[in-house]
Amino acid sequence: MKKAFPILGLLTAVFLSYALYEALVVAPREQTMGDVQRIFYYHVPSAWTAFLLFAINFLASVQYLVRRNPKTDQIANWVVVAVGVLTCIGAYVIRPLPQDVYPSSIVTTALSVVGIYFLIKNYFSEQGTDILALTTAEVGVVFCTVVLVTGPLWARPVWGIWWTWDVRLTSTLVLWLIYVSYLVLRRFSTSGQTPVLAAALAVFGALDVPLVYFSIWIFRTQHPQPVIGGGGSIDPRMLHILLINWLAFLCFAFLVCWSRYQVERLQRDLEETQALEALLEPGGNIR
Amino acid sequence: MTFLYAAYTATWAIHITYLITVVRRYTRLKREVSELNKRKT
Numbered sequence: 001m002k003k004a005f006p007i008l009g010l011l012t013a014v015f016l017s018y019a020l021y022e023a024l025v026v027a028p029r030e031q032t033m034g035d036v037q038r039i040f041y042y043h044v045p046s047a048w049t050a051f052l053l054f055a056i057n058f059l060a061s062v063q064y065l066v067r068r069n070p071k072t073d074q075i076a077n078w079v080v081v082a083v084g085v086l087t088c089i090g091a092y093v094i095r096p097l098p099q100d101v102y103p104s105s106i107v108t109t110a111l112s113v114v115g116i117y118f119l120i121k122n123y124f125s126e127q128g129t130d131i132l133a134l135t136t137a138e139v140g141v142v143f144c145t146v147v148l149v150t151g152p153l154w155a156r157p158v159w160g161i162w163w164t165w166d167v168r169l170t171s172t173l174v175l176w177l178i179y180v181s182y183l184v185l186r187r188f189s190t191s192g193q194t195p196v197l198a199a200a201l202a203v204f205g206a207l208d209v210p211l212v213y214f215s216i217w218i219f220r221t222q223h224p225q226p227v228i229g230g231g232g233s234i235d236p237r238m239l240h241i242l243l244i245n246w247l248a249f250l251c252f253a254f255l256v257c258w259s260r261y262q263v264e265r266l267q268r269d270l271e272e273t274q275a276l277e278a279l280l281e282p283g284g285n286i287r
Numbered sequence: 288m289t290f291l292y293a294a295y296t297a298t299w300a301i302h303i304t305y306l307i308t309v310v311r312r313y314t315r316l317k318r319e320v321s322e323l324n325k326r327k328t
Contacts, residue, residue, distance in 0.1 A: 020295075024295075035288055035291050036290050036291050038291055039290070039291055039294040039295075042294060042298050046298070139305075142301060142302065142305045145301055146297075146298050146301050146302070149294070149297045149298070149301065150294040150297065150298060153290050153293050153294040153297065154294065157290050252302075256302075256305070256306065256309070259309055259313075263312055263313045263316065266313070266316050266320070267312075267316055270316060270319055270320060273323060274323070277323070
């Protein structure tokens with residue numbers, strides 16, 4: 001992976017440039033909003049990427065908490081499988097589903113969550129899950145910041161105001177504040193229990209993600225309706241370019257997370273070595 | 288168009304600022320590791 005990183009970085013840069021070209025040049029001009037609508041090609045993929053990163057942060061935090069006790073770990077595995085199976089069954093049994101929500105989309109989401117949970121379990125150690133949680137929260141906050149900055153820049157010319165205390169906007173701001181407080185806790189707390197406290201905060205913080213996502217389905221808001229499902233409609237060419245941009249941002253987010261993960265691992269290794277060195281005399285004896 | 292360019296510029300400014308902090312942290316750690324290795328030898 002270390003050798004492939006420059007190549008992957010270059011490919012991602014090319015992909016991002018192509019996505020930018022598609023968004024600014026190829027995408028059709030929206031009739032009512034004009035060119036300012038093109039902000040959507042950065043705003044929406046950034047929001048989706050942030051949600052995905054916060055979801056991974058949630059699953060990594062759950063893993064970190066349950067792994068501390070083998071019995072809890074085993075129970076959690078069964079709970080995750082049971083929730084996945086029940087959700088899949090429920091998607092085909094419970095009626096009526098909200099408008100434009102398909103059972104297949106619910107099943108795909110449930111299976112993805114279960115899959116990611118077990119991927120984290122198999123590929124990351126206990127400390128690895130903690131580092132993964134930190135990394136995804138940090139990069140997620142960066143993407144969420146992009147959402148909070150590009151949103152008002154779109155709203156000013158379209159709505160005539162920079163900000164309104166609408167459910168979608170407010171819940172997104174609360175989500176950002178929760179994860180910023182998570183990062184502040186991790187940065188400044190010196191307690192040995194910091195990873196546990198942070199993981200618990202992340203589990204509760206993640207509850208805001210579905211609230212943000214479904215707020216425009218549940219409440220009457222000023223924010224536009226969802227572009228996929230939920231009664232919203234979009235030109236197929238625009239949808240295609242939106243998905244290209246999302247894929248490009250996902251590749252970028254993956255590389256940034258990977259780099260940040262390596263830096264954090266190096267920092268912890270260094271701290272461990274320095275702590276060991278402090279215990280040893282130059283001759284190698286413990287003081 | 289001003290708002291469109293402002294949004295795209297702001298997006299990349301945020302990402303690049305974050306990348307710079309990661310690179311700076313990595314450089315500092317690398318320096319500390321080499322200092323540690325020097326002390327050992």
